[in-house]
């Protein structure tokens with residue numbers, strides 16, 4: 097009878113779990129970033145006298161926006177968090193660690209069926225392994241730190257079937273664009289979703305992270321990708337324990353069902369001013385570009401680095417174009433170095449390989465976009481002003497890398513035969 | 514114990530044509546140019562400052578009034594000021610056809626009664642009417658007659674309302690558990 101969100105909520109609450117009901121949800125994990133974290137500390141100190149954390153073992157700071165601190169304000173804020181952590185015994189993933197949600201996945205802190213909240217609007221990325229993640233404001237998170245729970249309205253669930261076969265240069269990012277083009281900016285508004293279909297089953301863990309990272313841009317609360325064997329063994333390796341997925345019942349109730357066909361998928365892009373403004377790359381092919389950014393919680397994983405390296409190998413970035421690459425986490429970064437991808441990047445003339453984290457996605461780190469600059473970016477948002485005053489076109493790492501070589505928007509076949 | 518039945522004069526938030534005013538976002542309620550204000554007593558005078566036809570609301574509203582709003586009220590950003598500006602004016606409760614998800618959390622967390630009443634704009638209510646709202650049953654009465662049945666407040670909402678706000682609730686035995 098139950099959908100995935102209903103099953104997870106039933107295991108983490110006492111109340112009746114039905115769409116529309118408000119329940120108290122027990123939280124397995126709660127975190128705050130360098131953005132939001134200092135306010136969480138402020139609320140806790142203002143409203144309570146000591147005993148700030150229900151369980152320090154389940155509570156984390158994750159620094160990823162400005163790492164290491166770019167401005168004095170960020171430095172002060174991070175220091176407020178570090179002090180508070182020392183005082184309370186909670187853990188900090190500091191400026192070397194990478195994007196918080198990705199660190200939670202890599203360190204085995206969340207697993208399928210976990211409940212987790214943090215001060216990050218892309219926290220629902222945890223749906224990539226079938227966990228419930230939710231971004232919230234600093235008051236809500238302070239309360240979660242204090243009590244280990246939060247109230248939540250059980251959302252309805254929609255079912256999205258994605259079927260069909262495609263090959264390189266189309267990637268998981270293009271599948272994600274196809275879904276976004278179909279649903280638009282409010283297609284999942286206030287809802288949970290579950291993804292099914294053979295194109296979903298074939299997605300690697302990194303590809304699932306890409307798909308889950310755009311839930312917020314479609315208005316969704318959470319979108320689950322039911323874990324396959326590969327995902328379960330990744331989690332088992334990371335947690336060091338046997339792990340089971342949480343799946344929907346056969347007769348679960350869905351509010352609606354949507355079918356999307358990705359047969360013969362071609363490279364797509366998200367054009368300004370909205371990520372769901374999806375067009376085929378071929379439609380704008382030839383558009384001159386100034387810069388390319390590869391990274392972020394959407395496309396900063398190893399597979400994304402590899403996709404870029406495959407295109408860059410033996411080629412050179414066009415003079416005048418700057419290509420910046422930022423791996424999502426320290427783990428990805430080390431692998432990029434050890435496996436020689438970094439040499440490929442540097443040989444090709446990639447301008448920087450910055451410290452793991454959010455990179456130019458947010459204002460906290462180097463790599464912003466100037467006036468009239470046209471940037472291709474693998475991040476998840478192209479709203480005006482988010483990365484600076486320039487224009488952002490969202491693309492896959494392969495399209496970004498190929499275009500950096502040519503100096504204009506193009507598909508990877510033009511570069512790698 | 515806080516009252517379970519609220520009585521007050523209503524403001525039916527309509528557009529220029531007198532129709533239901535949907536999708537009023539947080540920038541219309543409390544414009545981002547005032548976001549630097551952190552003192553709640555300062556916020557009242559900016560409520561609805563960017564909502565056309567309602568700019569003078571802060572002068573008209575009286576302590577104890579009740580807002581009746583349309584669909585997707587409070588869409589947009591997570592700013593708490595968009596709730597606190599109404600609290601500063603003494604608005605007692607917000608009744609709405611539906612709310613933006615984060616806005617709804619912020620109202621509930623601040624301890625203000627929020628009643629979901631899809632269809633309330635068809636009930637014949639007009640600004641200035643005095644109504645009685647039963648928070649436990651969702652019944653809305655005018656002139657002693659039941660004129661609309663809204664969703665009752667959930668247990669969680671009631672607990673936070675009774676405690677005062679989310680943080681106060683965290684101090685109670687049940688809040689701590």
Ligand code: SF4
Nearest residue numbers: 218392393454457458
């Ligand atoms: S990479 Fe960008 S979208 Fe992702 S968590 Fe960081 S700032 Fe947010």
